[in-house]
Amino acid sequence: MVQAVKTQTDPALVAHLYRRAGFGITREQVDRLSERDYADIVDFLLNPLPSNGVHDDEVSRYMGGESPHAYLATWIFRMINSENQLQEKMALFWHHVFATGLAKNEHVLSASNQIEMFRSNGMSDMRTILLDLSRDPAMIFWLDNNENHKSEPNENYGRELLELFSLGVGNYTEIDIKNAARAFTGWTFAQSPPLYPHGYYPCDFVFEEENHDNSEKEFLGHTGNFDGGDVIDIIVDQPACAAFISRHLYNFFVADEPQVPTWNEVAPLDPQLIDAMSEAFMNSGGDIKSVLRVMFNSNAFKDARFKKVKSPIELVAGILKMVGNFDDFRPGLSAYADSTTVVMGQKLLDPPSVEGWHTGKEWIDGGNLTERVNFAVSEIGDGESPGVQRIIDRIIDSGSLVAPEDFVDSALDAMGPITVEDSTSEALMKFARDSEGIDDRLRAVRIISLIVSTPEYQFA
Amino acid sequence: MPNNLKGKAPVLVVLQMTGGNDFMNTLVPYTSGLYYDSRQTVRITEDRVLELNDQLGFHPAAAPLKDMFDAGDVAIVQGIGYENSNRSHFRAMDIMHTAEPNAIATEGWLAKAIRQLDPEGKDVLTGVSFGRGLPRAMAAPGVRVTSVGDLDTYGLMTSVDIKEDRAEAMDIFKRFYTPAIGSGATMSYLQQTGDDVLTGIDQLQTVPGRYKSTVEYADNPIAKSLRDVARTHIAGLGTRIFYVQHGGYDHHAVEMPAHEKLLGELSGALRDFMDDLREHDSAEEVVVYAFTEFGRRVQDNGSGTDHGSGGGAFIIGDRVEGGLYSEYPSLDPKTFANGEDLEHTFDFRGVYATLLEQWMSIDSIDIVRGKYEQLQPFRVA
Numbered sequence: 001m002v003q004a005v006k007t008q009t010d011p012a013l014v015a016h017l018y019r020r021a022g023f024g025i026t027r028e029q030v031d032r033l034s035e036r037d038y039a040d041i042v043d044f045l046l047n048p049l050p051s052n053g054v055h056d057d058e059v060s061r062y063m064g065g066e067s068p069h070a071y072l073a074t075w076i077f078r079m080i081n082s083e084n085q086l087q088e089k090m091a092l093f094w095h096h097v098f099a100t101g102l103a104k105n106e107h108v109l110s111a112s113n114q115i116e117m118f119r120s121n122g123m124s125d126m127r128t129i130l131l132d133l134s135r136d137p138a139m140i141f142w143l144d145n146n147e148n149h150k151s152e153p154n155e156n157y158g159r160e161l162l163e164l165f166s167l168g169v170g171n172y173t174e175i176d177i178k179n180a181a182r183a184f185t186g187w188t189f190a191q192s193p194p195l196y197p198h199g200y201y202p203c204d205f206v207f208e209e210e211n212h213d214n215s216e217k218e219f220l221g222h223t224g225n226f227d228g229g230d231v232i233d234i235i236v237d238q239p240a241c242a243a244f245i246s247r248h249l250y251n252f253f254v255a256d257e258p259q260v261p262t263w264n265e266v267a268p269l270d271p272q273l274i275d276a277m278s279e280a281f282m283n284s285g286g287d288i289k290s291v292l293r294v295m296f297n298s299n300a301f302k303d304a305r306f307k308k309v310k311s312p313i314e315l316v317a318g319i320l321k322m323v324g325n326f327d328d329f330r331p332g333l334s335a336y337a338d339s340t341t342v343v344m345g346q347k348l349l350d351p352p353s354v355e356g357w358h359t360g361k362e363w364i365d366g367g368n369l370t371e372r373v374n375f376a377v378s379e380i381g382d383g384e385s386p387g388v389q390r391i392i393d394r395i396i397d398s399g400s401l402v403a404p405e406d407f408v409d410s411a412l413d414a415m416g417p418i419t420v421e422d423s424t425s426e427a428l429m430k431f432a433r434d435s436e437g438i439d440d441r442l443r444a445v446r447i448i449s450l451i452v453s454t455p456e457y458q459f460a
Numbered sequence: 461m462p463n464n465l466k467g468k469a470p471v472l473v474v475l476q477m478t479g480g481n482d483f484m485n486t487l488v489p490y491t492s493g494l495y496y497d498s499r500q501t502v503r504i505t506e507d508r509v510l511e512l513n514d515q516l517g518f519h520p521a522a523a524p525l526k527d528m529f530d531a532g533d534v535a536i537v538q539g540i541g542y543e544n545s546n547r548s549h550f551r552a553m554d555i556m557h558t559a560e561p562n563a564i565a566t567e568g569w570l571a572k573a574i575r576q577l578d579p580e581g582k583d584v585l586t587g588v589s590f591g592r593g594l595p596r597a598m599a600a601p602g603v604r605v606t607s608v609g610d611l612d613t614y615g616l617m618t619s620v621d622i623k624e625d626r627a628e629a630m631d632i633f634k635r636f637y638t639p640a641i642g643s644g645a646t647m648s649y650l651q652q653t654g655d656d657v658l659t660g661i662d663q664l665q666t667v668p669g670r671y672k673s674t675v676e677y678a679d680n681p682i683a684k685s686l687r688d689v690a691r692t693h694i695a696g697l698g699t700r701i702f703y704v705q706h707g708g709y710d711h712h713a714v715e716m717p718a719h720e721k722l723l724g725e726l727s728g729a730l731r732d733f734m735d736d737l738r739e740h741d742s743a744e745e746v747v748v749y750a751f752t753e754f755g756r757r758v759q760d761n762g763s764g765t766d767h768g769s770g771g772g773a774f775i776i777g778d779r780v781e782g783g784l785y786s787e788y789p790s791l792d793p794k795t796f797a798n799g800e801d802l803e804h805t806f807d808f809r810g811v812y813a814t815l816l817e818q819w820m821s822i823d824s825i826d827i828v829r830g831k832y833e834q835l836q837p838f839r840v841a
Contacts (some may be wrong), residue, residue: 103708143712144712144713144761144763144764146713147712147713147761147762147763147764149762152761152762154712154713154761154762154766155766156712156766159547159767163548164550169548169551174798256646259550260550261548261550261551261554261564262564265563265564266564309646309650343609343610345593352478352593352707353478353479353549353707353710354549354710355549355550358593360646361645361646361649361650362593362594364649364650364653365589365593365594365607365653366584366594366605366606366607366608366653366656366657366660367589367594367606367607367608367609367614368593368607368609369650369653369654369657370609370614370615370616370657370661371609373616373617373633374615374616374617374618374619377617377619377620377629378618378619381619381620421640421643421647422640423635423636423638423640424635424636426635427632427635427636428632430632430635431628431632434628446625446629449620449629450629450632450633450636453617453629453633453636454636455636455637455647455650455651455654456647458650459646459647
């Protein structure tokens, strides 16, 4: 094939960037983007367009309803079709870190408002993000800050704010927790979120002055009559916050770290990159975009191919994008959030606990792997869907069906491009040899079904 | 060491109550003034408790468990914990899973037990977990275990409907997932997992078709998981350690109705499980160990209870010598840990050692890293 425009960026690198900063990419999109300079593509991702190319109003009119399915269908539709891929990915990132569960809250409107909040503030600065979070009704109810009274402090939010949302174990004391809790007394909402018996009325943040502890508090070495905003200011100034958030971003976008509670004892995989990201955080007053720019442009990121196990939603959205059945809105999307990712161990809007999902290799066990393979094979194995048709055409048009090596190479290219281990490549070669002579299109469908069931395909 | 199991190998079912069960409201010190002083809202009043003796009584929702206790099948281990209890769910559960409170450990206590039961890792069904996700307790490098989401739909490439195509795809799949030397750690783990799936799948797929029972379990996740355990055990596939999870015990708020629902589901499922096993003459060799990561704060917060310590656990089975074990944590505020938590009275590693040595006949010193005081909760027949 003759390339009309000179390639600026290696297609495999474009595909890598979009698996991480987005929810995958079609091969045609890779072709278009690889004509651009890598740093430009990163900037494009960091600066969401005013319109994401998805007609939100039509989507919500189509779905309507007040169920988690309706909202999740809308969100997955955006994961597949939004031009602003990183915006959706950052919403998912904060959903992982600030894990809030519908099992307790039961109030879909607050849960979806929280995700919308992450979509809009997810690439702003840490102070805004934590302040918005502390005023978010879903979070307030989830960690009981509505039960955090001047007379009877409830330390749930204060504890998790420090342990899981900003600093990490080892960077504060039990006294700091108690005093952070006191600083957030009176931060509650106008009406209680649980659904019953009133239905989904909106639920707004209120500050109850008379329920706020207005006495002096000591917090991380500072003393004063602090309220929640002051506590957040002190937190965001801590180098520990810069390092903790940088490591979270690294763990989500670059390579799998050990689980979060070990972080005060186990050094980061790439201390240099974490230092560079932390420096960007400190120098910019906690600007998340600055940290992301350093991360995505680093060589360490570019080299970290297939170093992260895909989360269930990454796997599912990536496959759906490739299959192309949901380029336009139509029914059926909610089932993917409602059951497909759930049986793989991830129920969006409802993480198992405030610690969020265990990631990396903990996404994989025999049961989950079985579900992942079965899902991918059944979607890709449907040779009628438009995206699969395009992939088949591409393989056939490359003229590679004759020699088994060329057939395997062009199939791997059309599915990513992705690279696989030698043992996987040999197994695909065996299939290519054994299947010579069968119908071209059928043969192409069968090899791409095998590709999505490889161990490599479980990695982003 | 258990004997007279009619030649059957002992089986351990570990049931995780996730979130930190409120032990004080499970086994209620209903005659303690301090209990009522501390629990102004989140309390079980004397008229509602199911009395065990003149001090303690079960939560009323746990009636089926009380019946099993009265029948002598439940050993209650009171005051389980360890020094300097950690109030983080994450870390506390990690400690329970690895039996290591003092450092970050990677190997699960049950995985190490499975390694002793099956040193060459020949049988992927020696340890089986039902439900969402494999717990760290069952994970260790080189230890092969099986994790099943839903026993009724367990299978691979089920969408490929032409039999020969499916057989060929499975053959290639086997090649993909043949553990290779020199792959990265996560990649080898993935390959090994795929290999284990293939090995276990053929056997597990036969289980549902071989099961018949008059016991009707309730429709909730813990009942479903215990039913899967029962079906697999009855099928006789050689599984020695099962793991199931029951989530939702993190009751910081609105604890009263939520806790009641969970204890009702749990105790009903345990009763049905034991009845089912007995119906199939498969109960004597099974012991259930139900635990949680920590107990909750003595003082309630007006609606729920915050993270605390001094939890409790249950050992259940036909060969269990029912009764109260260890001591209920002291309700004298002078003894409280951190000035506000129940002080534990029995080290959890001693309970693990008890289960491993006296029930499973496994050496526990390496698993719990030392010697800990044990209980004597098994009947010697």
